Amino acid sequence: MGAGHGHGAGLASMYVPGASPVHRLEPHTKLVAVLAFALVVVLTPVHAGWAPWAYAGFLALLLGVAAVAGIRPGRLLRGLVVEVPFVFFALLLPVVSRGPRTEVLGLSLSESGLAAGGSILAKATLSVLAATLLAATTDPRALLRGLDRLRLPAVLVQILTFMIRYADVVGGELRRMKVARESRGFRARRVGALKVLGPAAGSLFIRSYERGERVHLAMLSRGYTGRLPTGPVAVVGSRSWAAALSLPLAAVAVLGAGSLLG
Amino acid sequence: MHVPDGYLDAATTAGTAAVAAAGVALALRGARRELDERTAPMAGLTAAFVFAVQMMNFPIAYGTSGHLIGGALTAVLVGPWTAVLCMTVVLLVQALVFADGGLTALGTNVTLMGLVAVGVGYGAFRLLRAVLPAGRTGVLAAAGVGAFLSVPVAALVFVGLFGLGGVADVSLTSVAAAMGGVHLLIGLGEAAITVAVLGAVLAVRPDLVRGARHLQRATTLAPRPATAGRPAAPTAVDAR
Structure with missing residues (x-):
């Protein structure tokens, strides 16, 4: 449990104002893109020999998006702090896993546990980086608008609105x-x-x-009846969707290339 | 202890997401009974409270400190359905804004910390409240035990999920022993903090503690109206 959540600096602390193409994307397209990217990362097979190459490819994609968005690497590293408690769990896996053992620095470790622990760390890190990019380029209120457009139940969106406010x-x-x-x-x-x-x-x-x-x-007293009025919603063209979805599609390409070549 | 992406396989993740969606849908209906049309503002402010109090560090023992997870406390304060919504919203914000807990694992986290922790905490609270003598001590004891149980049970459910769809071949008993042991200690901290906070609210505004409504008859004070600001009806004494 350690040192709390460390969100002391407030909700807006993760957002880096900017006007890059990533900032300007509609929030709901970004939400879908990051979720799809995380799905591709999670679906990468753990025990394939080419998995480390795929992780490197995903990392390169994320760093490319960060460069376009003008997010410094230090900002991304700060996002990784939340991962710390589960790093211990991942480090424990090679020790407690079953299967053939191997010697590393005088410790008897499980081979499958090493692969599993390493891939858990890689996957968690990649998806935390993706979510950090989303939070750094999207204002919390814009995230709310995005969730609303993705048809999250209206009451839940309202509760979220009040919570964020x-x-x-x-x-x-x-x-x-x-x-x-x-x-x-x-x-x-x-x-x-x-x-x-x-x-x-x-x-x-x-x-x-x-x-x-x-x-x-x-x-x-201002006429609230249980619903919040929402303004007109902008139509999002296929070009905007294509720009947002280029990240998960590139990830799928990395995955496909890995399974073909590996 | 938010589960990040990649810990559980796709089938288990999808399964827990379906469970979480069903649970939240039920909670959306149930919360209307608890708060009527006040659901959104009240639940939103309660979620903001849960979010803030999770940042507070409480010293536990020997230089270690912990923070509240708050499932059982929130359930006793505002009722279980609203508590599920508050925990869901807090987890959603933590995943989206702070990357704390995976996006694909959101269903797993809502299931563990929303549904299981609130369900176990509130279930144990209601059971014990029926058995223990009515009164402040009974309510506090019941809430403490509920808070204590909610943490290791949620941890054991996670171990169970890891056994079903974990990506590593581990001996489940050793993981269960390690996770269970650590979370028994965390549960003790959770119970201590829950009792301290609940005791303070009971002392000042017992009418705000939903789980202690049965105590209200004992007080000689007139209950405060549910929504503040409504002028009190004039009484015979006032109309002198």
Whole structure:
């Protein structure tokens, strides 16, 4: 569980404003493209000899998109931090897997476990990089519009809208309480600190819930009936779809080339 | 502990996605009963709370700290259906905005942390609440046990899924022992935090704790109206 989620900098912290061709793509085409890319990565056979070459090809594709979008490699690396807990799980696999063993640096490791652990790491890393690119080139509100166009149930889109609108507000209250605690000399060291942190989280819930009631009343007084009006939606041409889907299609080509040549 | 892409094979991933979609569809219907037309604003703010509180670090013991996952706590606070929606939305934002948890594995994560954690946590809470003596202590104990159980059970379901569709040939018992052991400890932390937070809310606004509604009759105070801001009806005393 370690050090929390580290999203302290807020929802907009992942977005890098820009006007590159990747930024300008319609959000729902980007969502479909990244999901399809992740699917292709996941479907790559684990135990094929050419799998490492395919992973390298996928990585090259992602770096190409990052270059077009003007996203620096350092930004992509920061996105990889979320992967850390599962790296340990992947490192454990060669030790606990069955099957023929091999000696690596004096450790007896399972060959199939090594392949599985390595491919899990590669696949997870590639898909985290793809999702980081999506988040870096798409504003959270644009992501919402994209999900709406992909026919996510309207109530779920509304809940998401409120969550994204107020996540930074609620997070800001949490941060102010933390500053207030720490400026009074509080340090969370022992279990006893729960006596302080529990009520802090509890009052955060009460404030969030009461804010929800106020927001709801304000919306009712402005004629809210349970639906949010949406503006006219732009027609997305086949060229825009083709540009977005070039990433997963190129990935499919890498996969096809691998299975033919390998 | 968000499952990234590539841990489970395509069939298992698709299966859990179908389970998650069905569960969320049920929750969308159930949440309307819990919150009527207030569903969207209230569930959205509760999701923002879950998201924020997951950033909070609680010291557990010997210099380690943990953060809340929050399935059981949210279920006790706002009801299980709304809790499933809140967890789903939080997981969706974490996957899309922070790349935390795979996009293709979103169904798996919703199944584990939305459906299983909330279901087990709330189920155990309701069972124990029926058995334990009614009162603040009973509610807190029931919620604590529910929160404790929700974590290792979700971890064991993941091990089961890994056995069904994992990409490695491992001895399931050793993985189950390792995952179960670690998550028993995490569950203890989850229980401690859940009880501390719930106790604080019960002390200030017991009417906001959906799982403790049966306690309300004991108070002599008039219940606050469900939506704040409505002027109270004048009473005989006021009309003096």
